[in-house]
Amino acid sequence: MGLLRKKLAVLDLTHGGIPIAKKLAALGNNVSGVDVYGTVDPALLGELEEKYGILCSKAPLPISEFDFLVAPVHLDPAYPMLAEARAIGKKIVSHHEIAGEILKNDSGLSGTKIIEVTGVKAKTSTASLLADMLSRRFKVVLHTSRGLEAWKDGSPSLIHSGLSITPGSILTAIEKSFEAGVNPDFFIFEISIGGTGAADFGILTTLYPDYGIANNTALASNAKLQLISNAKPGSALLLNSGAGKALEAAKEVQAKVFTFEDPFYANSSVNISEAQDFTLETEKAQNSPEISGPVLRFFERGKEIFSASLRPGYNSSAYRTAFVAASAAALELGVEIKDVVSVLEQFRGLSGRMQEKELNGISLVDNSNSGMDILSAEKALEYALLKKKDEKKGSIILVLGEEASQVCEGLPPASVQGFVEEFGAKCRHIILVGERMQAVTAKNASYAGSLPDGLSKASELAGAEDIILSSVKCFR
Known part of the structure; x- marks a missing residue:
């Protein structure tokens, strides 16, 4: 794939598109950047145009003028530029492939x-x-x-x-x-x-x-x-x-x-x-x-x-x-x-990945990280229950949810609802973290806006012999 003197559009400036667009522009290409989610700060879009010569748009652009499109694999194929490109046979290159070509050169x-x-x-x-x-x-x-x-x-x-x-x-x-x-x-x-x-x-x-x-x-x-x-x-x-x-x-x-x-x-x-x-x-x-x-x-x-x-x-x-x-x-x-x-x-474990700690003198099983999903939460609860049995601990205070729904697809509230219905009774109290978790209902649940808030509430509720289990999807 040639990367010189091409006219191309980089779709999705939110998820890694900006460094790709900058590199392609530096290689001498005519680059347009499309903010498909409309989440990029207008000041940053202005900087991309003024400093790097990257034409930026929050709306779809006509694809006929481009040699090919660069798009992430997770972008909805119904997005107008992708749908049109497929309809006329215009080449679409993934963010992965274009990054690879840049690295190889x-x-x-x-x-x-x-x-x-x-x-x-x-x-x-x-x-x-x-x-x-x-x-x-x-x-x-x-x-x-x-x-x-x-x-x-x-x-x-x-x-x-x-x-x-x-x-x-x-x-x-x-x-x-x-x-x-x-x-x-x-x-x-x-x-x-x-x-x-x-x-x-x-x-x-x-x-x-x-x-x-x-x-x-x-x-x-x-x-x-x-x-x-x-x-x-x-x-x-x-x-x-x-x-x-x-x-x-x-x-x-x-x-x-x-x-x-x-x-x-x-x-x-x-x-x-x-x-x-x-x-x-x-x-x-x-x-x-x-x-x-x-x-x-x-x-x-x-x-x-x-x-x-x-x-x-x-x-x-x-x-x-x-x-x-x-x-x-x-x-x-x-x-x-x-x-x-x-x-x-x-090796002692990585922070947030099934690591045992203490929080204000209370036993903490830390399973909060960017890769946390509902299956991981189940495994963590199994581990905490075994720890409770083996060490004759009191009860489990569970902190569960997400700090950012954008982290690796987020933690679907429907999955959390299913989790608390199946396993909620095994915990004395559940603290649900994140705005989307407000939709989840359980008799023994309360809510917190962030992981620190959730851990603080758990610390207040837990006794010295209890276990706090933290399973929140977040950047660490």
Whole structure:
């Protein structure tokens, strides 16, 4: 795809379209930007026109004047410019594909390897564990929903915060890294709904549970297959063996394919490929759980490679996908076994991802993060109930909802209503967070406008022997 002297329109300036439009304009293209949701500040649109020469519009533009359109995979296909383009056969390029083309033509990335991690669950934890492992030997920059970090010798330092994980944000992340004087051996990018095709190593964590995108006209799982269909020749792909459609798609690409067995799928009805390259087994600790966590045993093509004793203090079962995927990727990328084991044994969980804490002296299970969904809330409640039983705790105060409905499709109020009807009686009180949760009704519920407000109310309601369970979809 040629990127020089073209006339094109970038649709959706809200979700990563702005950095894409800027880069395309800098390459000498005639670029128009379309604010399809009408949410971008007019002052910013004015700056794009004056400073970068990008014509901006909040209304659809005639498509006949453009060589092609650039649109995100989640945009409603009924949007007038998309519908018209399809009707006349005008080319439509995804945000992922155009970001990939820009990256492939960036001479500043010469000598640097790119890793992309996509999937429904375990993206952040897989990318973060892999960054820690790789940093024991290499210089690493990690971009996830937690922020943009430079990693060296197992220690992260924050470069920038506030970026989304859209493909367009990758361009900004690279720019911010170079501006900070950080030139890594590896860039690791958590990326939503697919891959750009610029990755030297792509990781697909899960395709389940699936959900609708583009006004429910498409499945997110199909869009995530861009990681595979866009894969460049000679690259490597590490795929979840429970993702059958991904394995099928991988037969058509010129990339080296590895598979891992996801322990989550092993206990579900999802069909698993018969032969996986990497598998993980867990054993309960022989000592008290308060002294030692479970033991992981990692296998490569049936041969045990290592075992690792995990720390207590977090729900390690919630990280099983990340443990096997990150370990497999690290070993394939040249990390020594002892460093992989060291990272696993030192790991204490990520903030907001099934981590045990205290809030004003009260036990807190923190499961509030950008990837939180209703299935995650169910798993978190199961864990809290087991903790209540094992540690003879009092009751559970649940904080549930969303801080921003824009975070990865939000948390549908209908799903929350179903959750509280099925599981609400297991909690002494439920604090529902977010404006949309006002539509949810339960006998033992109250409401809060934000996660801090919800936690504050929970702290006031909870006794010293209770458990506060926080499951709010939010940016952390």
